[in-house]
Amino acid sequence: MSEQRILVTYLTQAKDLQKKAEAIAVGMTVGSWTDLPAAKQADLKPYLGEAVGAQVLDTLENGESRGLITISYPVRNFTADIPSLLTGVFGKLSMDGKIKLIDIQFPEAFLAAFPGPKYGISGIRDRLGAHNRPLLMSIFKSCLGLPFDDLKTQFRAQALGGVDLVKDDEIFFADDRAPFLERIRAFKQIARETEAETGKPVLYAANLTGPVTDLTERAKRAVEAGADCLLFNVLAFGYDALHRLAADPDVQVPIMAHPALAGAYYPSPDYGIGTPLLLGKLMRLAGADLVLFPSPYGNVALNKEEALKLAEHLTEPTGTLRKSFPVPSAGIHPGLVPQLYEDFGLDQVVNAGGGIHGHPGGATAGARAFVAAINAVVAGQTLEDASSESAELSQALQKWGTK
Amino acid sequence: MSEQRILVTYLTQAKDLQKKAEAIAVGMTVGSWTDLPAAKQADLKPYLGEAVGAQVLDTLENGESRGLITISYPVRNFTADIPSLLTGVFGKLSMDGKIKLIDIQFPEAFLAAFPGPKYGISGIRDRLGAHNRPLLMSIFKSCLGLPFDDLKTQFRAQALGGVDLVKDDEIFFADDRAPFLERIRAFKQIARETEAETGKPVLYAANLTGPVTDLTERAKRAVEAGADCLLFNVLAFGYDALHRLAADPDVQVPIMAHPALAGAYYPSPDYGIGTPLLLGKLMRLAGADLVLFPSPYGNVALNKEEALKLAEHLTEPTGTLRKSFPVPSAGIHPGLVPQLYEDFGLDQVVNAGGGIHGHPGGATAGARAFVAAINAVVAGQTLEDASSESAELSQALQKWGTK
Known part of the structure; x- marks a missing residue:
């Protein structure tokens, strides 16, 4: 060396x-x-x-x-x-x-001394049996303070619409109304039920929280309870906490890195740490299987060149590290899917909150609109054409347009 | 609640x-x-x-x-x-x-749910038997790559000059030439020898590094080896790592927070986290006994109002939390001691690197010049008057002046 x-x-x-x-x-x-x-x-x-x-x-x-x-x-x-x-x-x-x-x-x-993602893009695709399209993720409308039954209802509605992943809110630390392990077990059961109905599996990303010294142990208990994926506020806990989770052979679960606090580092032109390094290279090195980052669309957005460079860092050949899934987030609605596909390609997770829950037909219809949009772009079809076969997509395009 | x-x-x-x-x-x-x-x-x-x-x-x-x-x-x-x-x-x-x-x-x-400093200002003063003056800390000229014997020579020279604390470089992670526990044992032995000679104890702050999951265990081994104090790069590891060290009853040693990476957060007027919160309030809450931060003097300096507010957060009455020692750092030489005293008062650590090693008479003389300056300000004496009784202070004032 x-x-x-x-x-x-x-x-x-x-x-x-x-x-x-x-x-x-x-x-x-x-x-x-x-x-x-x-x-x-x-x-x-x-x-x-x-x-x-x-x-x-x-x-x-x-x-x-x-x-x-x-x-x-x-x-x-x-x-x-x-x-x-x-x-x-x-x-x-x-x-x-x-x-x-x-x-x-x-x-x-x-x-070579870093773990990198334990599953990466291919491992997550294998788990879902979804190899030739962008994945679809939705988030709870909110988590904090919500009664457990409301969260279950939200989870079921999203899963029935055909999303691949559902994630917790990143601020969901105080969860006494729907505790971590109980959520994992309950949503796993609902996922079984919805898979029986739709034929599609859905993974739930539970927010891993607690003392940094207990995270590995909590992650292992989550795996025992049937966790599919863990959401992790990497910058709040430090990259090394992610590194140690990813390096632990007993933590058999993909980890989704949330960018919370990233804005404390990247937006100044003069100070801080550039986004492609902060949320791209270092997240992959430390072992994130999926990485959320601000999309280059919408009102407050990441600079597009930086967002693309970030995604490149997550997916380009890098030693023997597995690839991490880019998850450009915020401001995503079905009409943006062609743009997302043009910018980020096949290997991305389309991630929507308001773009699913705000659908006039509710969250299930919102998810179906995205599924139709994703299938359309992969098939080389326009959204207008696809909307003739999907009432949900048609409604979404009426509400949000295609920009 | x-x-x-x-x-x-x-x-x-x-x-x-x-x-x-x-x-x-x-x-x-x-x-x-x-x-x-x-x-x-x-x-x-x-x-x-x-x-x-x-x-x-x-x-x-x-x-x-x-x-x-x-x-x-x-x-x-x-x-x-x-x-x-x-x-x-x-x-x-x-x-x-x-x-x-x-x-x-x-x-x-x-x-009340946070540990705060385990020792704080009064605990460190008790340990040193130094209650009525600012403390004096020096740093190694450099650590990285230096043969162990050179570090021992530097430690002895600083200790003989009468400093209260000596700290590692914050970048000292790869320490195979002078491993962590061996350094602690060796410097402890030298400290015993110099105390026998000068009558003054000196504490060594060793840089605590390693996987975040092993820090508590490494800290305990350091305590067993006789560690007086641990230097910790809080922002690199995350505040929670400090919190858990401070909260662990077996980690019986004061912790010194280094501000490494703080500049990634505080300098922009538009983004990030303000310095008094970042390095003041949150460091104390998480349990730092001493906190280094950029001094308001010199070329690149912290805004003075912010530096004073930061020090206030470390020392003002705050629930049942012990007080943390403010350590304004960088650009400090003996001629600045009256200004430091005016700005930060009795409860501070005067911290010097170049201002000790750059003394024409070497590090021991450099430390003596600071001791003379500190004694002078506490006694209400001018540095000019004090320098008539201290050749080392006189030399320092000739070299660096009083601004």
């Missing part, structure tokens, strides 16, 4: 970007260099960061350059975990003026 | 801040309200958020108002942990346009 380097790209500004890169390369590794005696330099050389590039993007009014700098760090500086990685390449640097962490490129030996 | 509310303040912008606050209060709790039937409203009322205030700070060019909004959330919506709290008040909201999380006010019953 000693020759292996990790390449890190930052967006920053300085009078001289190359000089800034050189200062960071030293400052983030051995601390000082030119004033070290030769013997000490020889000792520390293997730990020294190196500036490998500086690319000016524009010149600011104050005469400084704004642009990308790339620094290579020896793999030996890190332990194979995301806390070490992020602390080592951005810990104190994050507090040192305008600088944003954009990308990290890993050598294969470093990647 | 059912009547208790958590008050959350955000900085945001909108045409109508009050209306935005009302939309968030519903959207972040029960999801929808006005379209619910009366029976459902009665069911969900106890979980509903409420807009309690909107304060316009200025009017933007686009006609929108920029200002603070405050929303109250029922305590019952949360479990007593920071992942639940942050996901519940800022999870998806963080991705919804320009909005920054500024402050959270907790009812006492909620505070």
Whole structure:
């Protein structure tokens, strides 16, 4: 591993970007260099960061350059975990003026030390027997405070419409009216019943919460109770909690990463961590089988280029890591399915909340409208054509249009 | 607890801040309200958020108002942990346009469910027998890749100068040349020797790293090996990891929170989490005995008002929580001690790196210069007067001045 380097790209500004890169390369590794005696330099050389590039993007009014700098760090500086990685390449640097962490490129030996997704796209497709189409997920209209029976009713309605997955709200921590393991058992039973009726399985993603030290144990109990999938607020608990869940051979269940709190990192042009890295590369490395992220549509949306790059990070060949399912979320209705398909292709999960529950015919009809839309795009049919065979799709297009 | 509310303040912008606050209060709790039937409203009322205030700070060019909004959330919506709290008040909201999380006010019953610092300011003072002065901490010049003997030499030099604490570099994860438990044992032995010589104890803060699932166990082994204090990269591992360390009765050692990665959250005026909350309130709640944060001095510094507010959150009466030591860091040299004392008072740790190692007489002299400066300010003496009795302080003032 000693020759292996990790390449890190930052967006920053300085009078001289190359000089800034050189200062960071030293400052983030051995601390000082030119004033070290030769013997000490020889000792520390293997730990020294190196500036490998500086690319000016524009010149600011104050005469400084704004642009990308790339620094290579020896793999030996890190332990194979995301806390070490992020602390080592951005810990104190994050507090040192305008600088944003954009990308990290890993050598294969470093990647190999991470679990990656335990199931990935192919494992989830196998489980559902759904190989040649985008999947469909719906969310509860809300969870917090709702009586258990209401949640059961909602679950059944969504499942009957033909969704592949139903997920909890991410804020569902205080769940005394419908406790975690009881929900898993109850929804599993309903899923059996609806599968008998529709012929389609449905997976329930239960929100995994609790002390970070108990998560593995709680996940195992969830698996024993029949859990299909776990929703996890990765940034609230830290990437390493996901890593350890994914790496544990007894946690036999796919994990769905929720992007809650991601907006505390990515939206500023000057600070934070870029979305493709934050919700793409690092989520896959740490072991998310599915990753939700803001869709590039709607009022408040992710920049489209970033959303596509994020999805690419989740699905492009990366060492021996399995692929993670991209789940572009928010503002999704059936009329957007052709756009989603054009942008994200076959390997995505179409994820809708209001676009299912807000259907004039209710959640079951809302789900059916999406199923019809997905089948149409995969078959190369227009939604208008498909809507002649699906009253639910026709109603949805009337309500939401096709933009 | 059912009547208790958590008050959350955000900085945001909108045409109508009050209306935005009302939309968030519903959207972040029960999801929808006005379209619910009366029976459902009665069911969900106890979980509903409420807009309690909107304060316009200025009017933007686009006609929108920029200002603070405050929303109250029922305590019952949360479990007593920071992942639940942050996901519940800022999870998806963080991705919804320009909005920054500024402050959270907790009812006492909620505070009481958190551990807070196990030792706090008074516990650390007792351990050091140092009650009536700011403490002094130094850091290794660097750690990564350094031969163990070099670290021992550095530790001894700093300890001989009279510092109260010495801490590891936060990037010190890959430590095969000077492994965690061996460092703790070796520095403990050196501390015994220097205490015999100087009469002053010195505490070593070792960087606690490893899988998040193993941290408690590693902390216990550190305590068995004689650890005085643990340095912890809280944001890299997540607040809950700190919470569980602080709450574990077997982890009998103070914890020092490092602010690594904090710059990914706080510097943007529009997004992220405000520093006083991020590094002040939440660190204390989760159990940090000492908290490092960027000092308000030097080139790249924290806004002074925010730094003072942060320190206030660490030390003001807050339920039954012990106080955390503020450790304003970066750019500190002996000439700044009067300013530090004026700004942060008696209950602070003066923390220096370059200001100790860069002393013309070396690290021991550098530490002595700080000791002389601290004794001077506490005695109401000027540094100029004190420097007549301390050659080391005199040299330091010549090198760095008093600004």
